[in-house]
Amino acid sequence: MKGLKRICALTLCVGLFAGSLTGLTGCVSIKSEKRIIRISHAQSETHPEHLGLLKFKEYIEENLGDKYEVQIYPNELLGGAQKAIELTQTGAIDFVVAGTANLENFADVYEVFSMPYLFTSEAAYHEVMNDTDYMKQVYESTDAAGFRVLTWYNAGTRSFYAKKPIYTPEDLKGLKMRVQQSPASVNMANAFGAAASPMSFGEVYTAIQQGVIDGAENNELALTNNKHGEVAKYYSYNRHQMVPDMLIGNLKFLEGLSDEEYEIFEEAALISTEEEMKYWDEQVDEAKEIAQNDMGVEFIDVDVQAFKDKVSGVQQEMLDNNPDIQDLYDHIQKVNEKYAQEEE
Numbered sequence: 320m321k322g323l324k325r326i327c328a329l330t331l332c333v334g335l336f337a338g339s340l341t342g343l344t345g346c347v348s349i350k351s352e353k354r355i356i357r358i359s360h361a362q363s364e365t366h367p368e369h370l371g372l373l374k375f376k377e378y379i380e381e382n383l384g385d386k387y388e389v390q391i392y393p394n395e396l397l398g399g400a401q402k403a404i405e406l407t408q409t410g411a412i413d414f415v416v417a418g419t420a421n422l423e424n425f426a427d428v429y430e431v432f433s434m435p436y437l438f439t440s441e442a443a444y445h446e447v448m449n450d451t452d453y454m455k456q457v458y459e460s461t462d463a464a465g466f467r468v469l470t471w472y473n474a475g476t477r478s479f480y481a482k483k484p485i486y487t488p489e490d491l492k493g494l495k496m497r498v499q500q501s502p503a504s505v506n507m508a509n510a511f512g513a514a515a516s517p518m519s520f521g522e523v524y525t526a527i528q529q530g531v532i533d534g535a536e537n538n539e540l541a542l543t544n545n546k547h548g549e550v551a552k553y554y555s556y557n558r559h560q561m562v563p564d565m566l567i568g569n570l571k572f573l574e575g576l577s578d579e580e581y582e583i584f585e586e587a588a589l590i591s592t593e594e595e596m597k598y599w600d601e602q603v604d605e606a607k608e609i610a611q612n613d614m615g616v617e618f619i620d621v622d623v624q625a626f627k628d629k630v631s632g633v634q635q636e637m638l639d640n641n642p643d644i645q646d647l648y649d650h651i652q653k654v655n656e657k658y659a660q661e662e663e
């Protein structure tokens with residue numbers, strides 16, 4: 320896999336180099352006049368995000384096909400999230416899908432999504448994320464870093480899974496658990512009593528297999544799409560986070576588009592989100608079945624309240640340390656309350 324990644328990265332470099340040479344010499348054939356748009360993501364080709372991105376490609380090419388060709392690079396072929404974000408920042412590639420944890424270093428408002436038990440229902444989570452008017456200011460918060468978010472993708476609910484069963488927060492004590500590469504994610508896992516071990520998504524399988532870590536935390540698709548269920552046989556439903564993925568675009572590229580083109584890119588992004596969401600629930604059900612029946616993973620229902628109690632001080636601590644998250648936090652609480660009242 321690593322070899323393949325290297326070959327792909329090399330091919331991309333050679334391609335980009337050749338592209339810039341053509342630009343310099345002015346010898347542009349009709350075919351190469353199309354601007355290639357490269358999108359990187361970390362998931363497999365059957366994952367809902369890949370299916371959503373295929374719609375993005377289809378819509379762009381249907382509407383602007385004389386100008387653009389969209390190429391999608393799955394499976395971290397162009398590097399893990401952090402590397403791929405850097406490539407998007409510099410404009411070596413145009414888009415990347417990455418979890419919000421990876422954006423914390425660029426705009427600290429994104430820390431809010433790393434808070435344990437931030438959203439109190441899936442309905443509240445979806446309403447907040449689908450509120451494009453409110454999210455606009457959040458999406459533009461990375462403009463200074465050279466990229467902007469265009470839309471979000473559902474990445475489900477995250478729970479802990481490991482080589483050993485976790486029934487209570489006490490079972491996490493001393494376990495080395497992989498988290499995403501962000502200070503807030505490290506803080507969160509440590510607050511649960513685990514020993515947080517940040518690393519990129521693509522490294523997790525081997526790290527669990529080799530015993531470098533005891534487990535990780537993610538949605539159910541990680542067990543099957545990324546095969547983590549082969550090496551970690553216990554998945555505990557403590558449901559500590561709903562962390563969205565973001566489609567991020569190079570700002571110069573986006574700003575170079577005409578108003579009409581920009582609108583088409585925005586529409587394509589929204590369509591890709593709708594498409595992604597269509598598959599999410601059914602793929603989670605499928606993943607559970609495959610993990611349980613074919614991989615021998617045991618799903619454990621735990622007392623979620625005990626896990627909540629363990630990290631009950633974390634939200635306030637994060638608010639005290641980072642005033643930039645207060646507004647979004649308050650906004651989310653209002654939506655949480657609305658759905659809590661509806662349930663009563």
Ligand code: GCU
Binds near residue numbers: 400520537
């Ligand atoms: C999920 C999420 C990814 C993220 C990954 C991770 O798969 O969709 O964006 O990178 O978890 O834990 O790193």
